[in-house]
Amino acid sequence: MTGTCEGHECRVREAGGRAAGRTAAGYRLCGACHRRLTLGIRQLPDLYRDCEQVLGGASVKGLRERTSGGPLPGAPFNAAAAEARAAIMGVLGAWSGLVAQERRVAPPQRTIGTLSVFLLRHTDWLAGHPAAAEATREVARLVVKARRVAHPEQVRRIALGACVEPGCDGRLFGTVPVGVPGSHPAVRCDADPLHVWAGHQWTQLRRLIGGVSTANTASTASTAGTAKAADAAPAAAADRWLTATDISRLWNTPVGTVYRLASEQRWRRHHRSGRTYYSEADAHECFSRRAERSRQG
Template sequence: MTVSALCHGEGCRGGNAGGRPRRRTAGGGRLCRPCREHLDAGLGELAHLYEECGRVLGGASPGSLRERTSGGELPGLPFNGAAADVRARMISVLGSWSGLVAQQRGFAPPPRTVAGLTAFLLRNTDWLAAHPAAGEASEEIARLVRAGRRAAFPDPARTVRLGGCPEPGCPGTLALSVRAATPADGPAIVCEADPGHRWTSEQWSALSEAMGSGRAPGAPAPATERWLTAADIAQLWRTPTGTVYRLASEQRWRRQGRAGRTYYHEGDVRACFERRAAARA
């Protein structure tokens, strides 16, 4: 019989536990289920963060559907040192853990690219989650993800414009305010013409049906085609970016590329999250 023990994962150790007791491990490993899922999601997100950091290395404006309110890169100084440092750390840390797995399991080492290293580790997370160093792996991957997000999306505040306000007669545009430290109640979707027209991100599914139609949420509305990035989706539906990429692949969301960025069809995304919410209910 498998005996569970206290989790050593990043979400349960030290200050990350938020004062709650550490959870018990699952499946005979050294991580609880949430910490194990967090490890998988982090590995899945790192390859995309590596690409995003690469985009800002030359001074490209990070993110999508965003507008800087002030400032910008200085002419002649396009190199982003933070993004370069994070990319190097990703190769080093992922290479170290992949080397451990390959050595102790007798496998050939994977290609020394972030995509190759993360794919290799994802195939071996069951083994890694049961290893005595599982806690350290969980913490290092989580730190890499946080550093990658800061480097790839460095703006402390940015605006994602979503379309016309659905309130009758309102000429305003709805905007999602995204901040580095999101309040506990989540980001708000606010009309730029009338701040009283305000919704939470959890109301996005119902709101999106009415956007651009001049009708209140819940009223019949003509079809409106909108496209969102993974970062936008993660903010609107309050879900990890790694989960967004996984769902995009599994559910085969429609996508299109613009200037090197990938955008997903909002209708496909909304239908997917509505199905997930219904299944949980």
């Protein structure tokens, strides 16, 4: 028997008018939410340690270098790092406690690595537990919170649409390192760490996400992936609105040039919360033409 996924991500999807994933028998989470929960629990010890670095001031120097507005006050920053660490320990500790009690196993030592390893052994069980939805919500929030504290402004995430791998319900994000010389944008899936592509493959990937049929599809795609992407095309295409800064990073072009091109070529745009978003499709068409011209010229 299958049911509707209760996971945090699927709840968010439903709130946005999209369908939640289906669960396999005995589970309350779809495959993607299940994988996200596992991935989150696995990432938290690293994020915990990254927050420690922030507490020690290691990241503050880098932050100053990246910030044009002068040094940032360290104190609020450290408070946020300490708070994120306490929250990670508290949440992993609480779920471990529940598992130990209900499954009648010895509770793990209260160190971050031990708690994470213990919970990973029981994630499958958690995915079928009545509290599975809460677990996905708490872990997802912790990951976002800790990442923000540990890597402020280092990585900008841009929502790009549904994952193109067959059978994957994850979402793709462009991750663009900010102010890190020699680093490159990448496209990652939030449900499976193995679904990752170099930023320059974005042009190929977007064909799959957007369902634009072409004989020359990306090498990473299978036929099933193309079909699935085509089904999801209208929603995914409508989702993609980027700020001028996002576009500048994805296509490695000065922001001023992005504004100029957007104005000259009348890219579709809309305003939300005081920010202007441009149609990713229009930007893509423009930069594809420019790339084509420079190859020919």
